[in-house]
Amino acid sequence: MLDTPAPFRLTSLAHGGGCGCKLAPSVLRELLAEQPGTGGFSQLLVGTETGDDAAVWQLDDETCLIATTDFFMPMVDDPFTFGRIAATNAISDVYAMGGKPLLALAILGMPLGKLDTALVREILKGGASIATEAGIPVAGGHSIDSPEPIYGLAVIGTAHPSHIRRNNSAQDGDALILTKPLGVGVYSAAFKRQALSPEAYDEMVGAMTQLNKVGTALGKDSEVHAVTDVTGFGILGHGLEVARGSKLRLEIEAAALPFLDEAPALAQAGFVTGASHRNWESYGAGVTLPADLPEARRHLLTDPQTAGGLLVACAPSAAARILHEIQAAGFARAALIGQARAGDPGIIVT
DSSP: OOOOOOSSOGGGGOSSOGGGGSOOHHHHHHHHTTSOOOTTOTTEEEOSTTOOSSEEEEOSSSOEEEEEEEEEOOSSSOHHHHHHHHHHHHHHHHHHTTOEEEEEEEEEEEOTTTSOHHHHHHHHHHHHHHHHHHTOOEEEEEEEEOSSOEEEEEEEEEEOGGGOOOSSOOOTTOEEEEOSOBOHHHHHHHHHTTOOOHHHHHHHHHHHTOOOTHHHHHHTOTTEEEEEEOOTTHHHHHHHHHHHHHTOEEEEOGGGOOBOTTHHHHHHTTOOOHHHHHHHHHHGGGEEOOTTOOHHHHHHHHOOOSSOOEEEEEOGGGHHHHHHHHHHTTOTTOEEEEEEESSSSEEEEO
16 A cells, blocks of 8 residues: 655655766766875775775774765655655665664655645654654754655664675686565656556565664575665666676576566666666676677666665585575565676676
């Protein structure tokens, strides 16, 4: 059943929604090209160099601080649900690094005079409810008047230095596991055009509000070599970050990828986000697709995910065990999707 919407469509106030708002990978690379490097700080274990999920600062031999921020515009009309989705997405970066979240600060931008304060309170309540589920407080924040509604969190987490998992440490021969099905962007495009079924809406919200808590356990597993979360750049974009950072070729089996139930049909019907096109244009020569791959299926590979799953690279001998543990943790659609191999950094979809 659909959540109770605002008196008007909350999404009508935003030009885009969820992680589909992210700048294209090529634009982001251009913006960061002349920024000063983060070298020279011996305690900064993870900075901007590899586009990882969060910054990591080592406090001492036992503790690292993990810091991240994420925010976006609404992709659903129910304000409480919007808050839950945005908070889930922000906290995910800490889990993707192998950490445990500690506290969060709210980031809020709202168009004064367009949104009733009661609706804004519902957004904040939704975010707080997910923070409670993660076992952390929303301990403060900052708010501004903005033309479009924006909400998210800055999140601080911790981990032992040996538990930090980066996106550039996959090894030759590693198996690749994806923990959540793809297709959120396709669903959101259909929702915005009022073409998404109630069942698909519930499936979409369920995926986007499932915390990636399993990432903390994955960080403690020595057979897990690399982890990243799959968000606005799609499975190909975030897979490319792993491939380039690890200097390996990722081989992804198209038939093995899990999708939300109605995503293939909706993509075939043309429900595709603008971010999907921007993502594909940004990948350049880094991706090789089968010559006969339908365009609709390609769009699913570039589909921006909001609060998406984790892409895990692990020792092949441990892949079955790790997959079982991920599924037992509540990620029933988790699947083995390919492997990492020596070769020119990039992705080959077979």
